[in-house]
Amino acid sequence: MAPPDNDVLWARSLHCALGGTDALGDVSLGVREGEILALTGPRGSGKTTLLRCLSGQLVAQRGEVWFETFPVHALGTADRERLRRDRFGWIDPSPGLVPELTGWENAALPLLLRGASHRAARSAAVEWLERLDIGDCARRRPHALSHAECQRIAVARALITTPSVVFADEPTAALHRADGAQLLRTLTAAARSHGITVLLATHDTEVAALADRTVGLLDGRRTDGPPPASGAEGVAACSLSV
Template structure:
């Protein structure tokens, strides 16, 4: 079992995973550098959520390796993986998954409290993130009294409040209205960069996807949103697609197309 490259904080090789005999991942290999923001693109059923599950230790791959900061995640037991997710990782799903009996700020502060942070410090951090996501006035409400979009913002606050080493975001803007999606993504990625957080996120929504592609794969997109991530990786039917070559047109300008 070879260790991953030194410059990759998160690394996977030859990942395979199946659901009821159907392949969800078929030999996916990738590396993510520290503080990098990477988008995983693909349609529904392409394996994006399964890949995030394997990278974060929520799922154990049927084959292949996952390494985080030199630790072979794929060999860890359930308890060790749970501690890793609690202490070093953050997670945002397409559904908020809040604790019904806790207020918004208590939900946002939960990872800090579980790590042993003081009540006052945890509450202050939670309120700061709720304010940044424009729901500070909802801090004392319980999830049942919040709109779906507000609950998702609480989930985003919870994932960021303890400054995880790696943040996994699976369709993080799915419950938000279209007008709010780019703002939420900008807040998330700006916070990650300012706090040195590595991010791996997914989206199949065309609006969100256009807001999170950037770097070499889409160098012709000069919109402000194109700078939100560093790299985009594309999955099709559980496989990572190779880069798409583009040829110059007769006028000498290159045709723009998505690449992995």
């Protein structure tokens, strides 16, 4: 069964074990289009695992994940990779920039990998860097930039294709509070102006306060209980292979 019409991303009864330990246990979640949703909880609560399952990086042993009308849980590896490339963006706690590339080249990588022309990719990258107030970083390589500037380039890289959903896994964890707050304000403002859905994993309550809604996790389970079934009662959870 596809997700409710107002949910761009929908998961039901996810169970995922990693290394013999239950990382997620019976987690259900619906995310509305254009919503900024914060996943909160201490480190080890299952936030990263849930993001990885929702984005198709990881397939749960049991449960369903839908993006629009696509059953992410049932897609093959190549189709899930294509979905991540074309419709999703991802931000890690560390920037993960390519040291040999300039700021704009790092930001433009998703477009270049999709076959965009050098000129078009550069123009889009510079535009996003300017929106994120780091236009002067376009020609500089990561070693000449601050960590906060590098993380903003990573945000530009995640947004440059105007994805449907951006998954942000503790994006401010390694930043000073002021830098982190500014980065989050910039990310959320850019997402809202372009109608991009954001799933933000954080253990910081001040970061979570920027979201439209908060879902708590603890030991791989929702602390606020599952959402209403939205008409999905009686649908059996799929048994999936990892």
